[in-house]
Amino acid sequence: MYRWEQRGNLWCLNPSRPLGIVEMIGGGYLAARPQISYRFLLEELAAAGLVIRAWSYVPSLDHQGQAIAAWHSFQHEAKRSGPLNYQISRRPIRLGHSLGCKLHLLAPDYGRDCSALLAVSFNNFSINRSIPMWNILTARLGLRTEFNPSPLETLRLIKEKYVNPHNLVVRFNNDKFDQSYRLLETLQNRPNDRSQILVQQGSHLTPTSLGINDYGHNSWASDYLQRQQIGNFTKKLINWWEQNAC
Template sequence: MAPWQQRDKLWCLEPAGRPRGLIEFIGGSYLAASPQLSYRRLLEALAAQGWRVHAWSYVPGFDHQAQANQAWRLFRLSRAGDGALLESAAAARLPVLRLGHSLGCKLHLLAPDGGRRNAALVALSFNNFSAERSVPLLAELGQQLRFRSEFSPSPEQTLSQISATYLQPHNLLVRFSRDGIDQSSRLLGVLKARPGDDSTLLELPGDHLTPASGGLRKQVLGAWADDPARQRGMERLVGQISSWSESRAPWRGPQLKAPSVQWFQGAWP
């Protein structure tokens, strides 16, 4: 496996051999500022399974639609400019899997292409709370100083937009058994209400931070200091993602009808 490389705001990781596909990853909350560190164990395990990884580095704000647009444009530009990905016609047909954790799931779901330019989405610990619940201090300051103090779109607007404009039928939602802030069940209901949907909910042991692990103790102190349970949990998660993606090969299935209403004018570059 090649070392991490930074390209603009993307951290990129190449597998050792011919890639099985490309993962476009968006992390959650402030963990996503350095995804190559905070999600290192997950992303390197995926690369070891043959996935090329592009992970977006960002700091969350209140305008989630703008950040979703920004991430989508950056991933698209990186894909178009990646000569290695387009070496041959076969390579050009490699599946693109969108992977998100917590807020990262929401940003993928708000992508201006409605999920059409990828093969599937894996959403880990989907979270769609209001700003007041997510960052109560910032929400309070926003009200006092008269700046935006609610996410845009709001939680209810987000679900409405997903229902109306999200077109990807293949979605794996992963909920962890001790995650008290997971909202995957509500998202699943919205997705399943669409005709031709092929979404699945999977529950695994763990909590909201299970996908986030840098393996710091192992890096500093050696393998003896690592937590075997966390390592096994990460291997289980990566195995589930890879096996689910293989079960959907060659990524063909029912396609959802494009909506008649265009949301958020100007979202396309």
């Protein structure tokens, strides 16, 4: 068992023999309590020797502002735990799920300070698609609102400013919210890109620890199977990182 520690907006796990650091941003309102929503995934990564730093937040319309806030939280923790950084030769891995992928891609360093990005179930829908009732509400008020940056602007920024060539884009085959192929196309249109895609069985919630598996069951057996599925998935992420990231 690992003991979670809260440091500001970060939830952290510290294995006894650290081999690397994971900076994680979850998706949507699941990210408010990442130590619960993504517990299985993050504890599997910690068991493999990776220090976990998971940012806690509630989504807003200002994705750029939240990307900057997350980046500052990770930077502050890196400075606070300075001696740990000397034990680890590689730069941090950035792990995002859903909206979390977008926030990592919009970080003010545009990927310069990480060894790789693991972009799981990338989602970049417009506000009307993400919040169906939003269109009705704004129409009644005579307003026009969109996320900052908009979906098209986000892809433009990734293509023009994001510099890290080492990216693993992960898609689940039964994910109705996934836009991984659009992200992969954008990344691969950059010079010297080495991005790859990994397609897995599952849904948008497969990486989470909600206690309900992809078959809708909630029991000890399904909980065990979900942990096993996440364990196998984690091994693939780590193997890719070890073989491809700098």
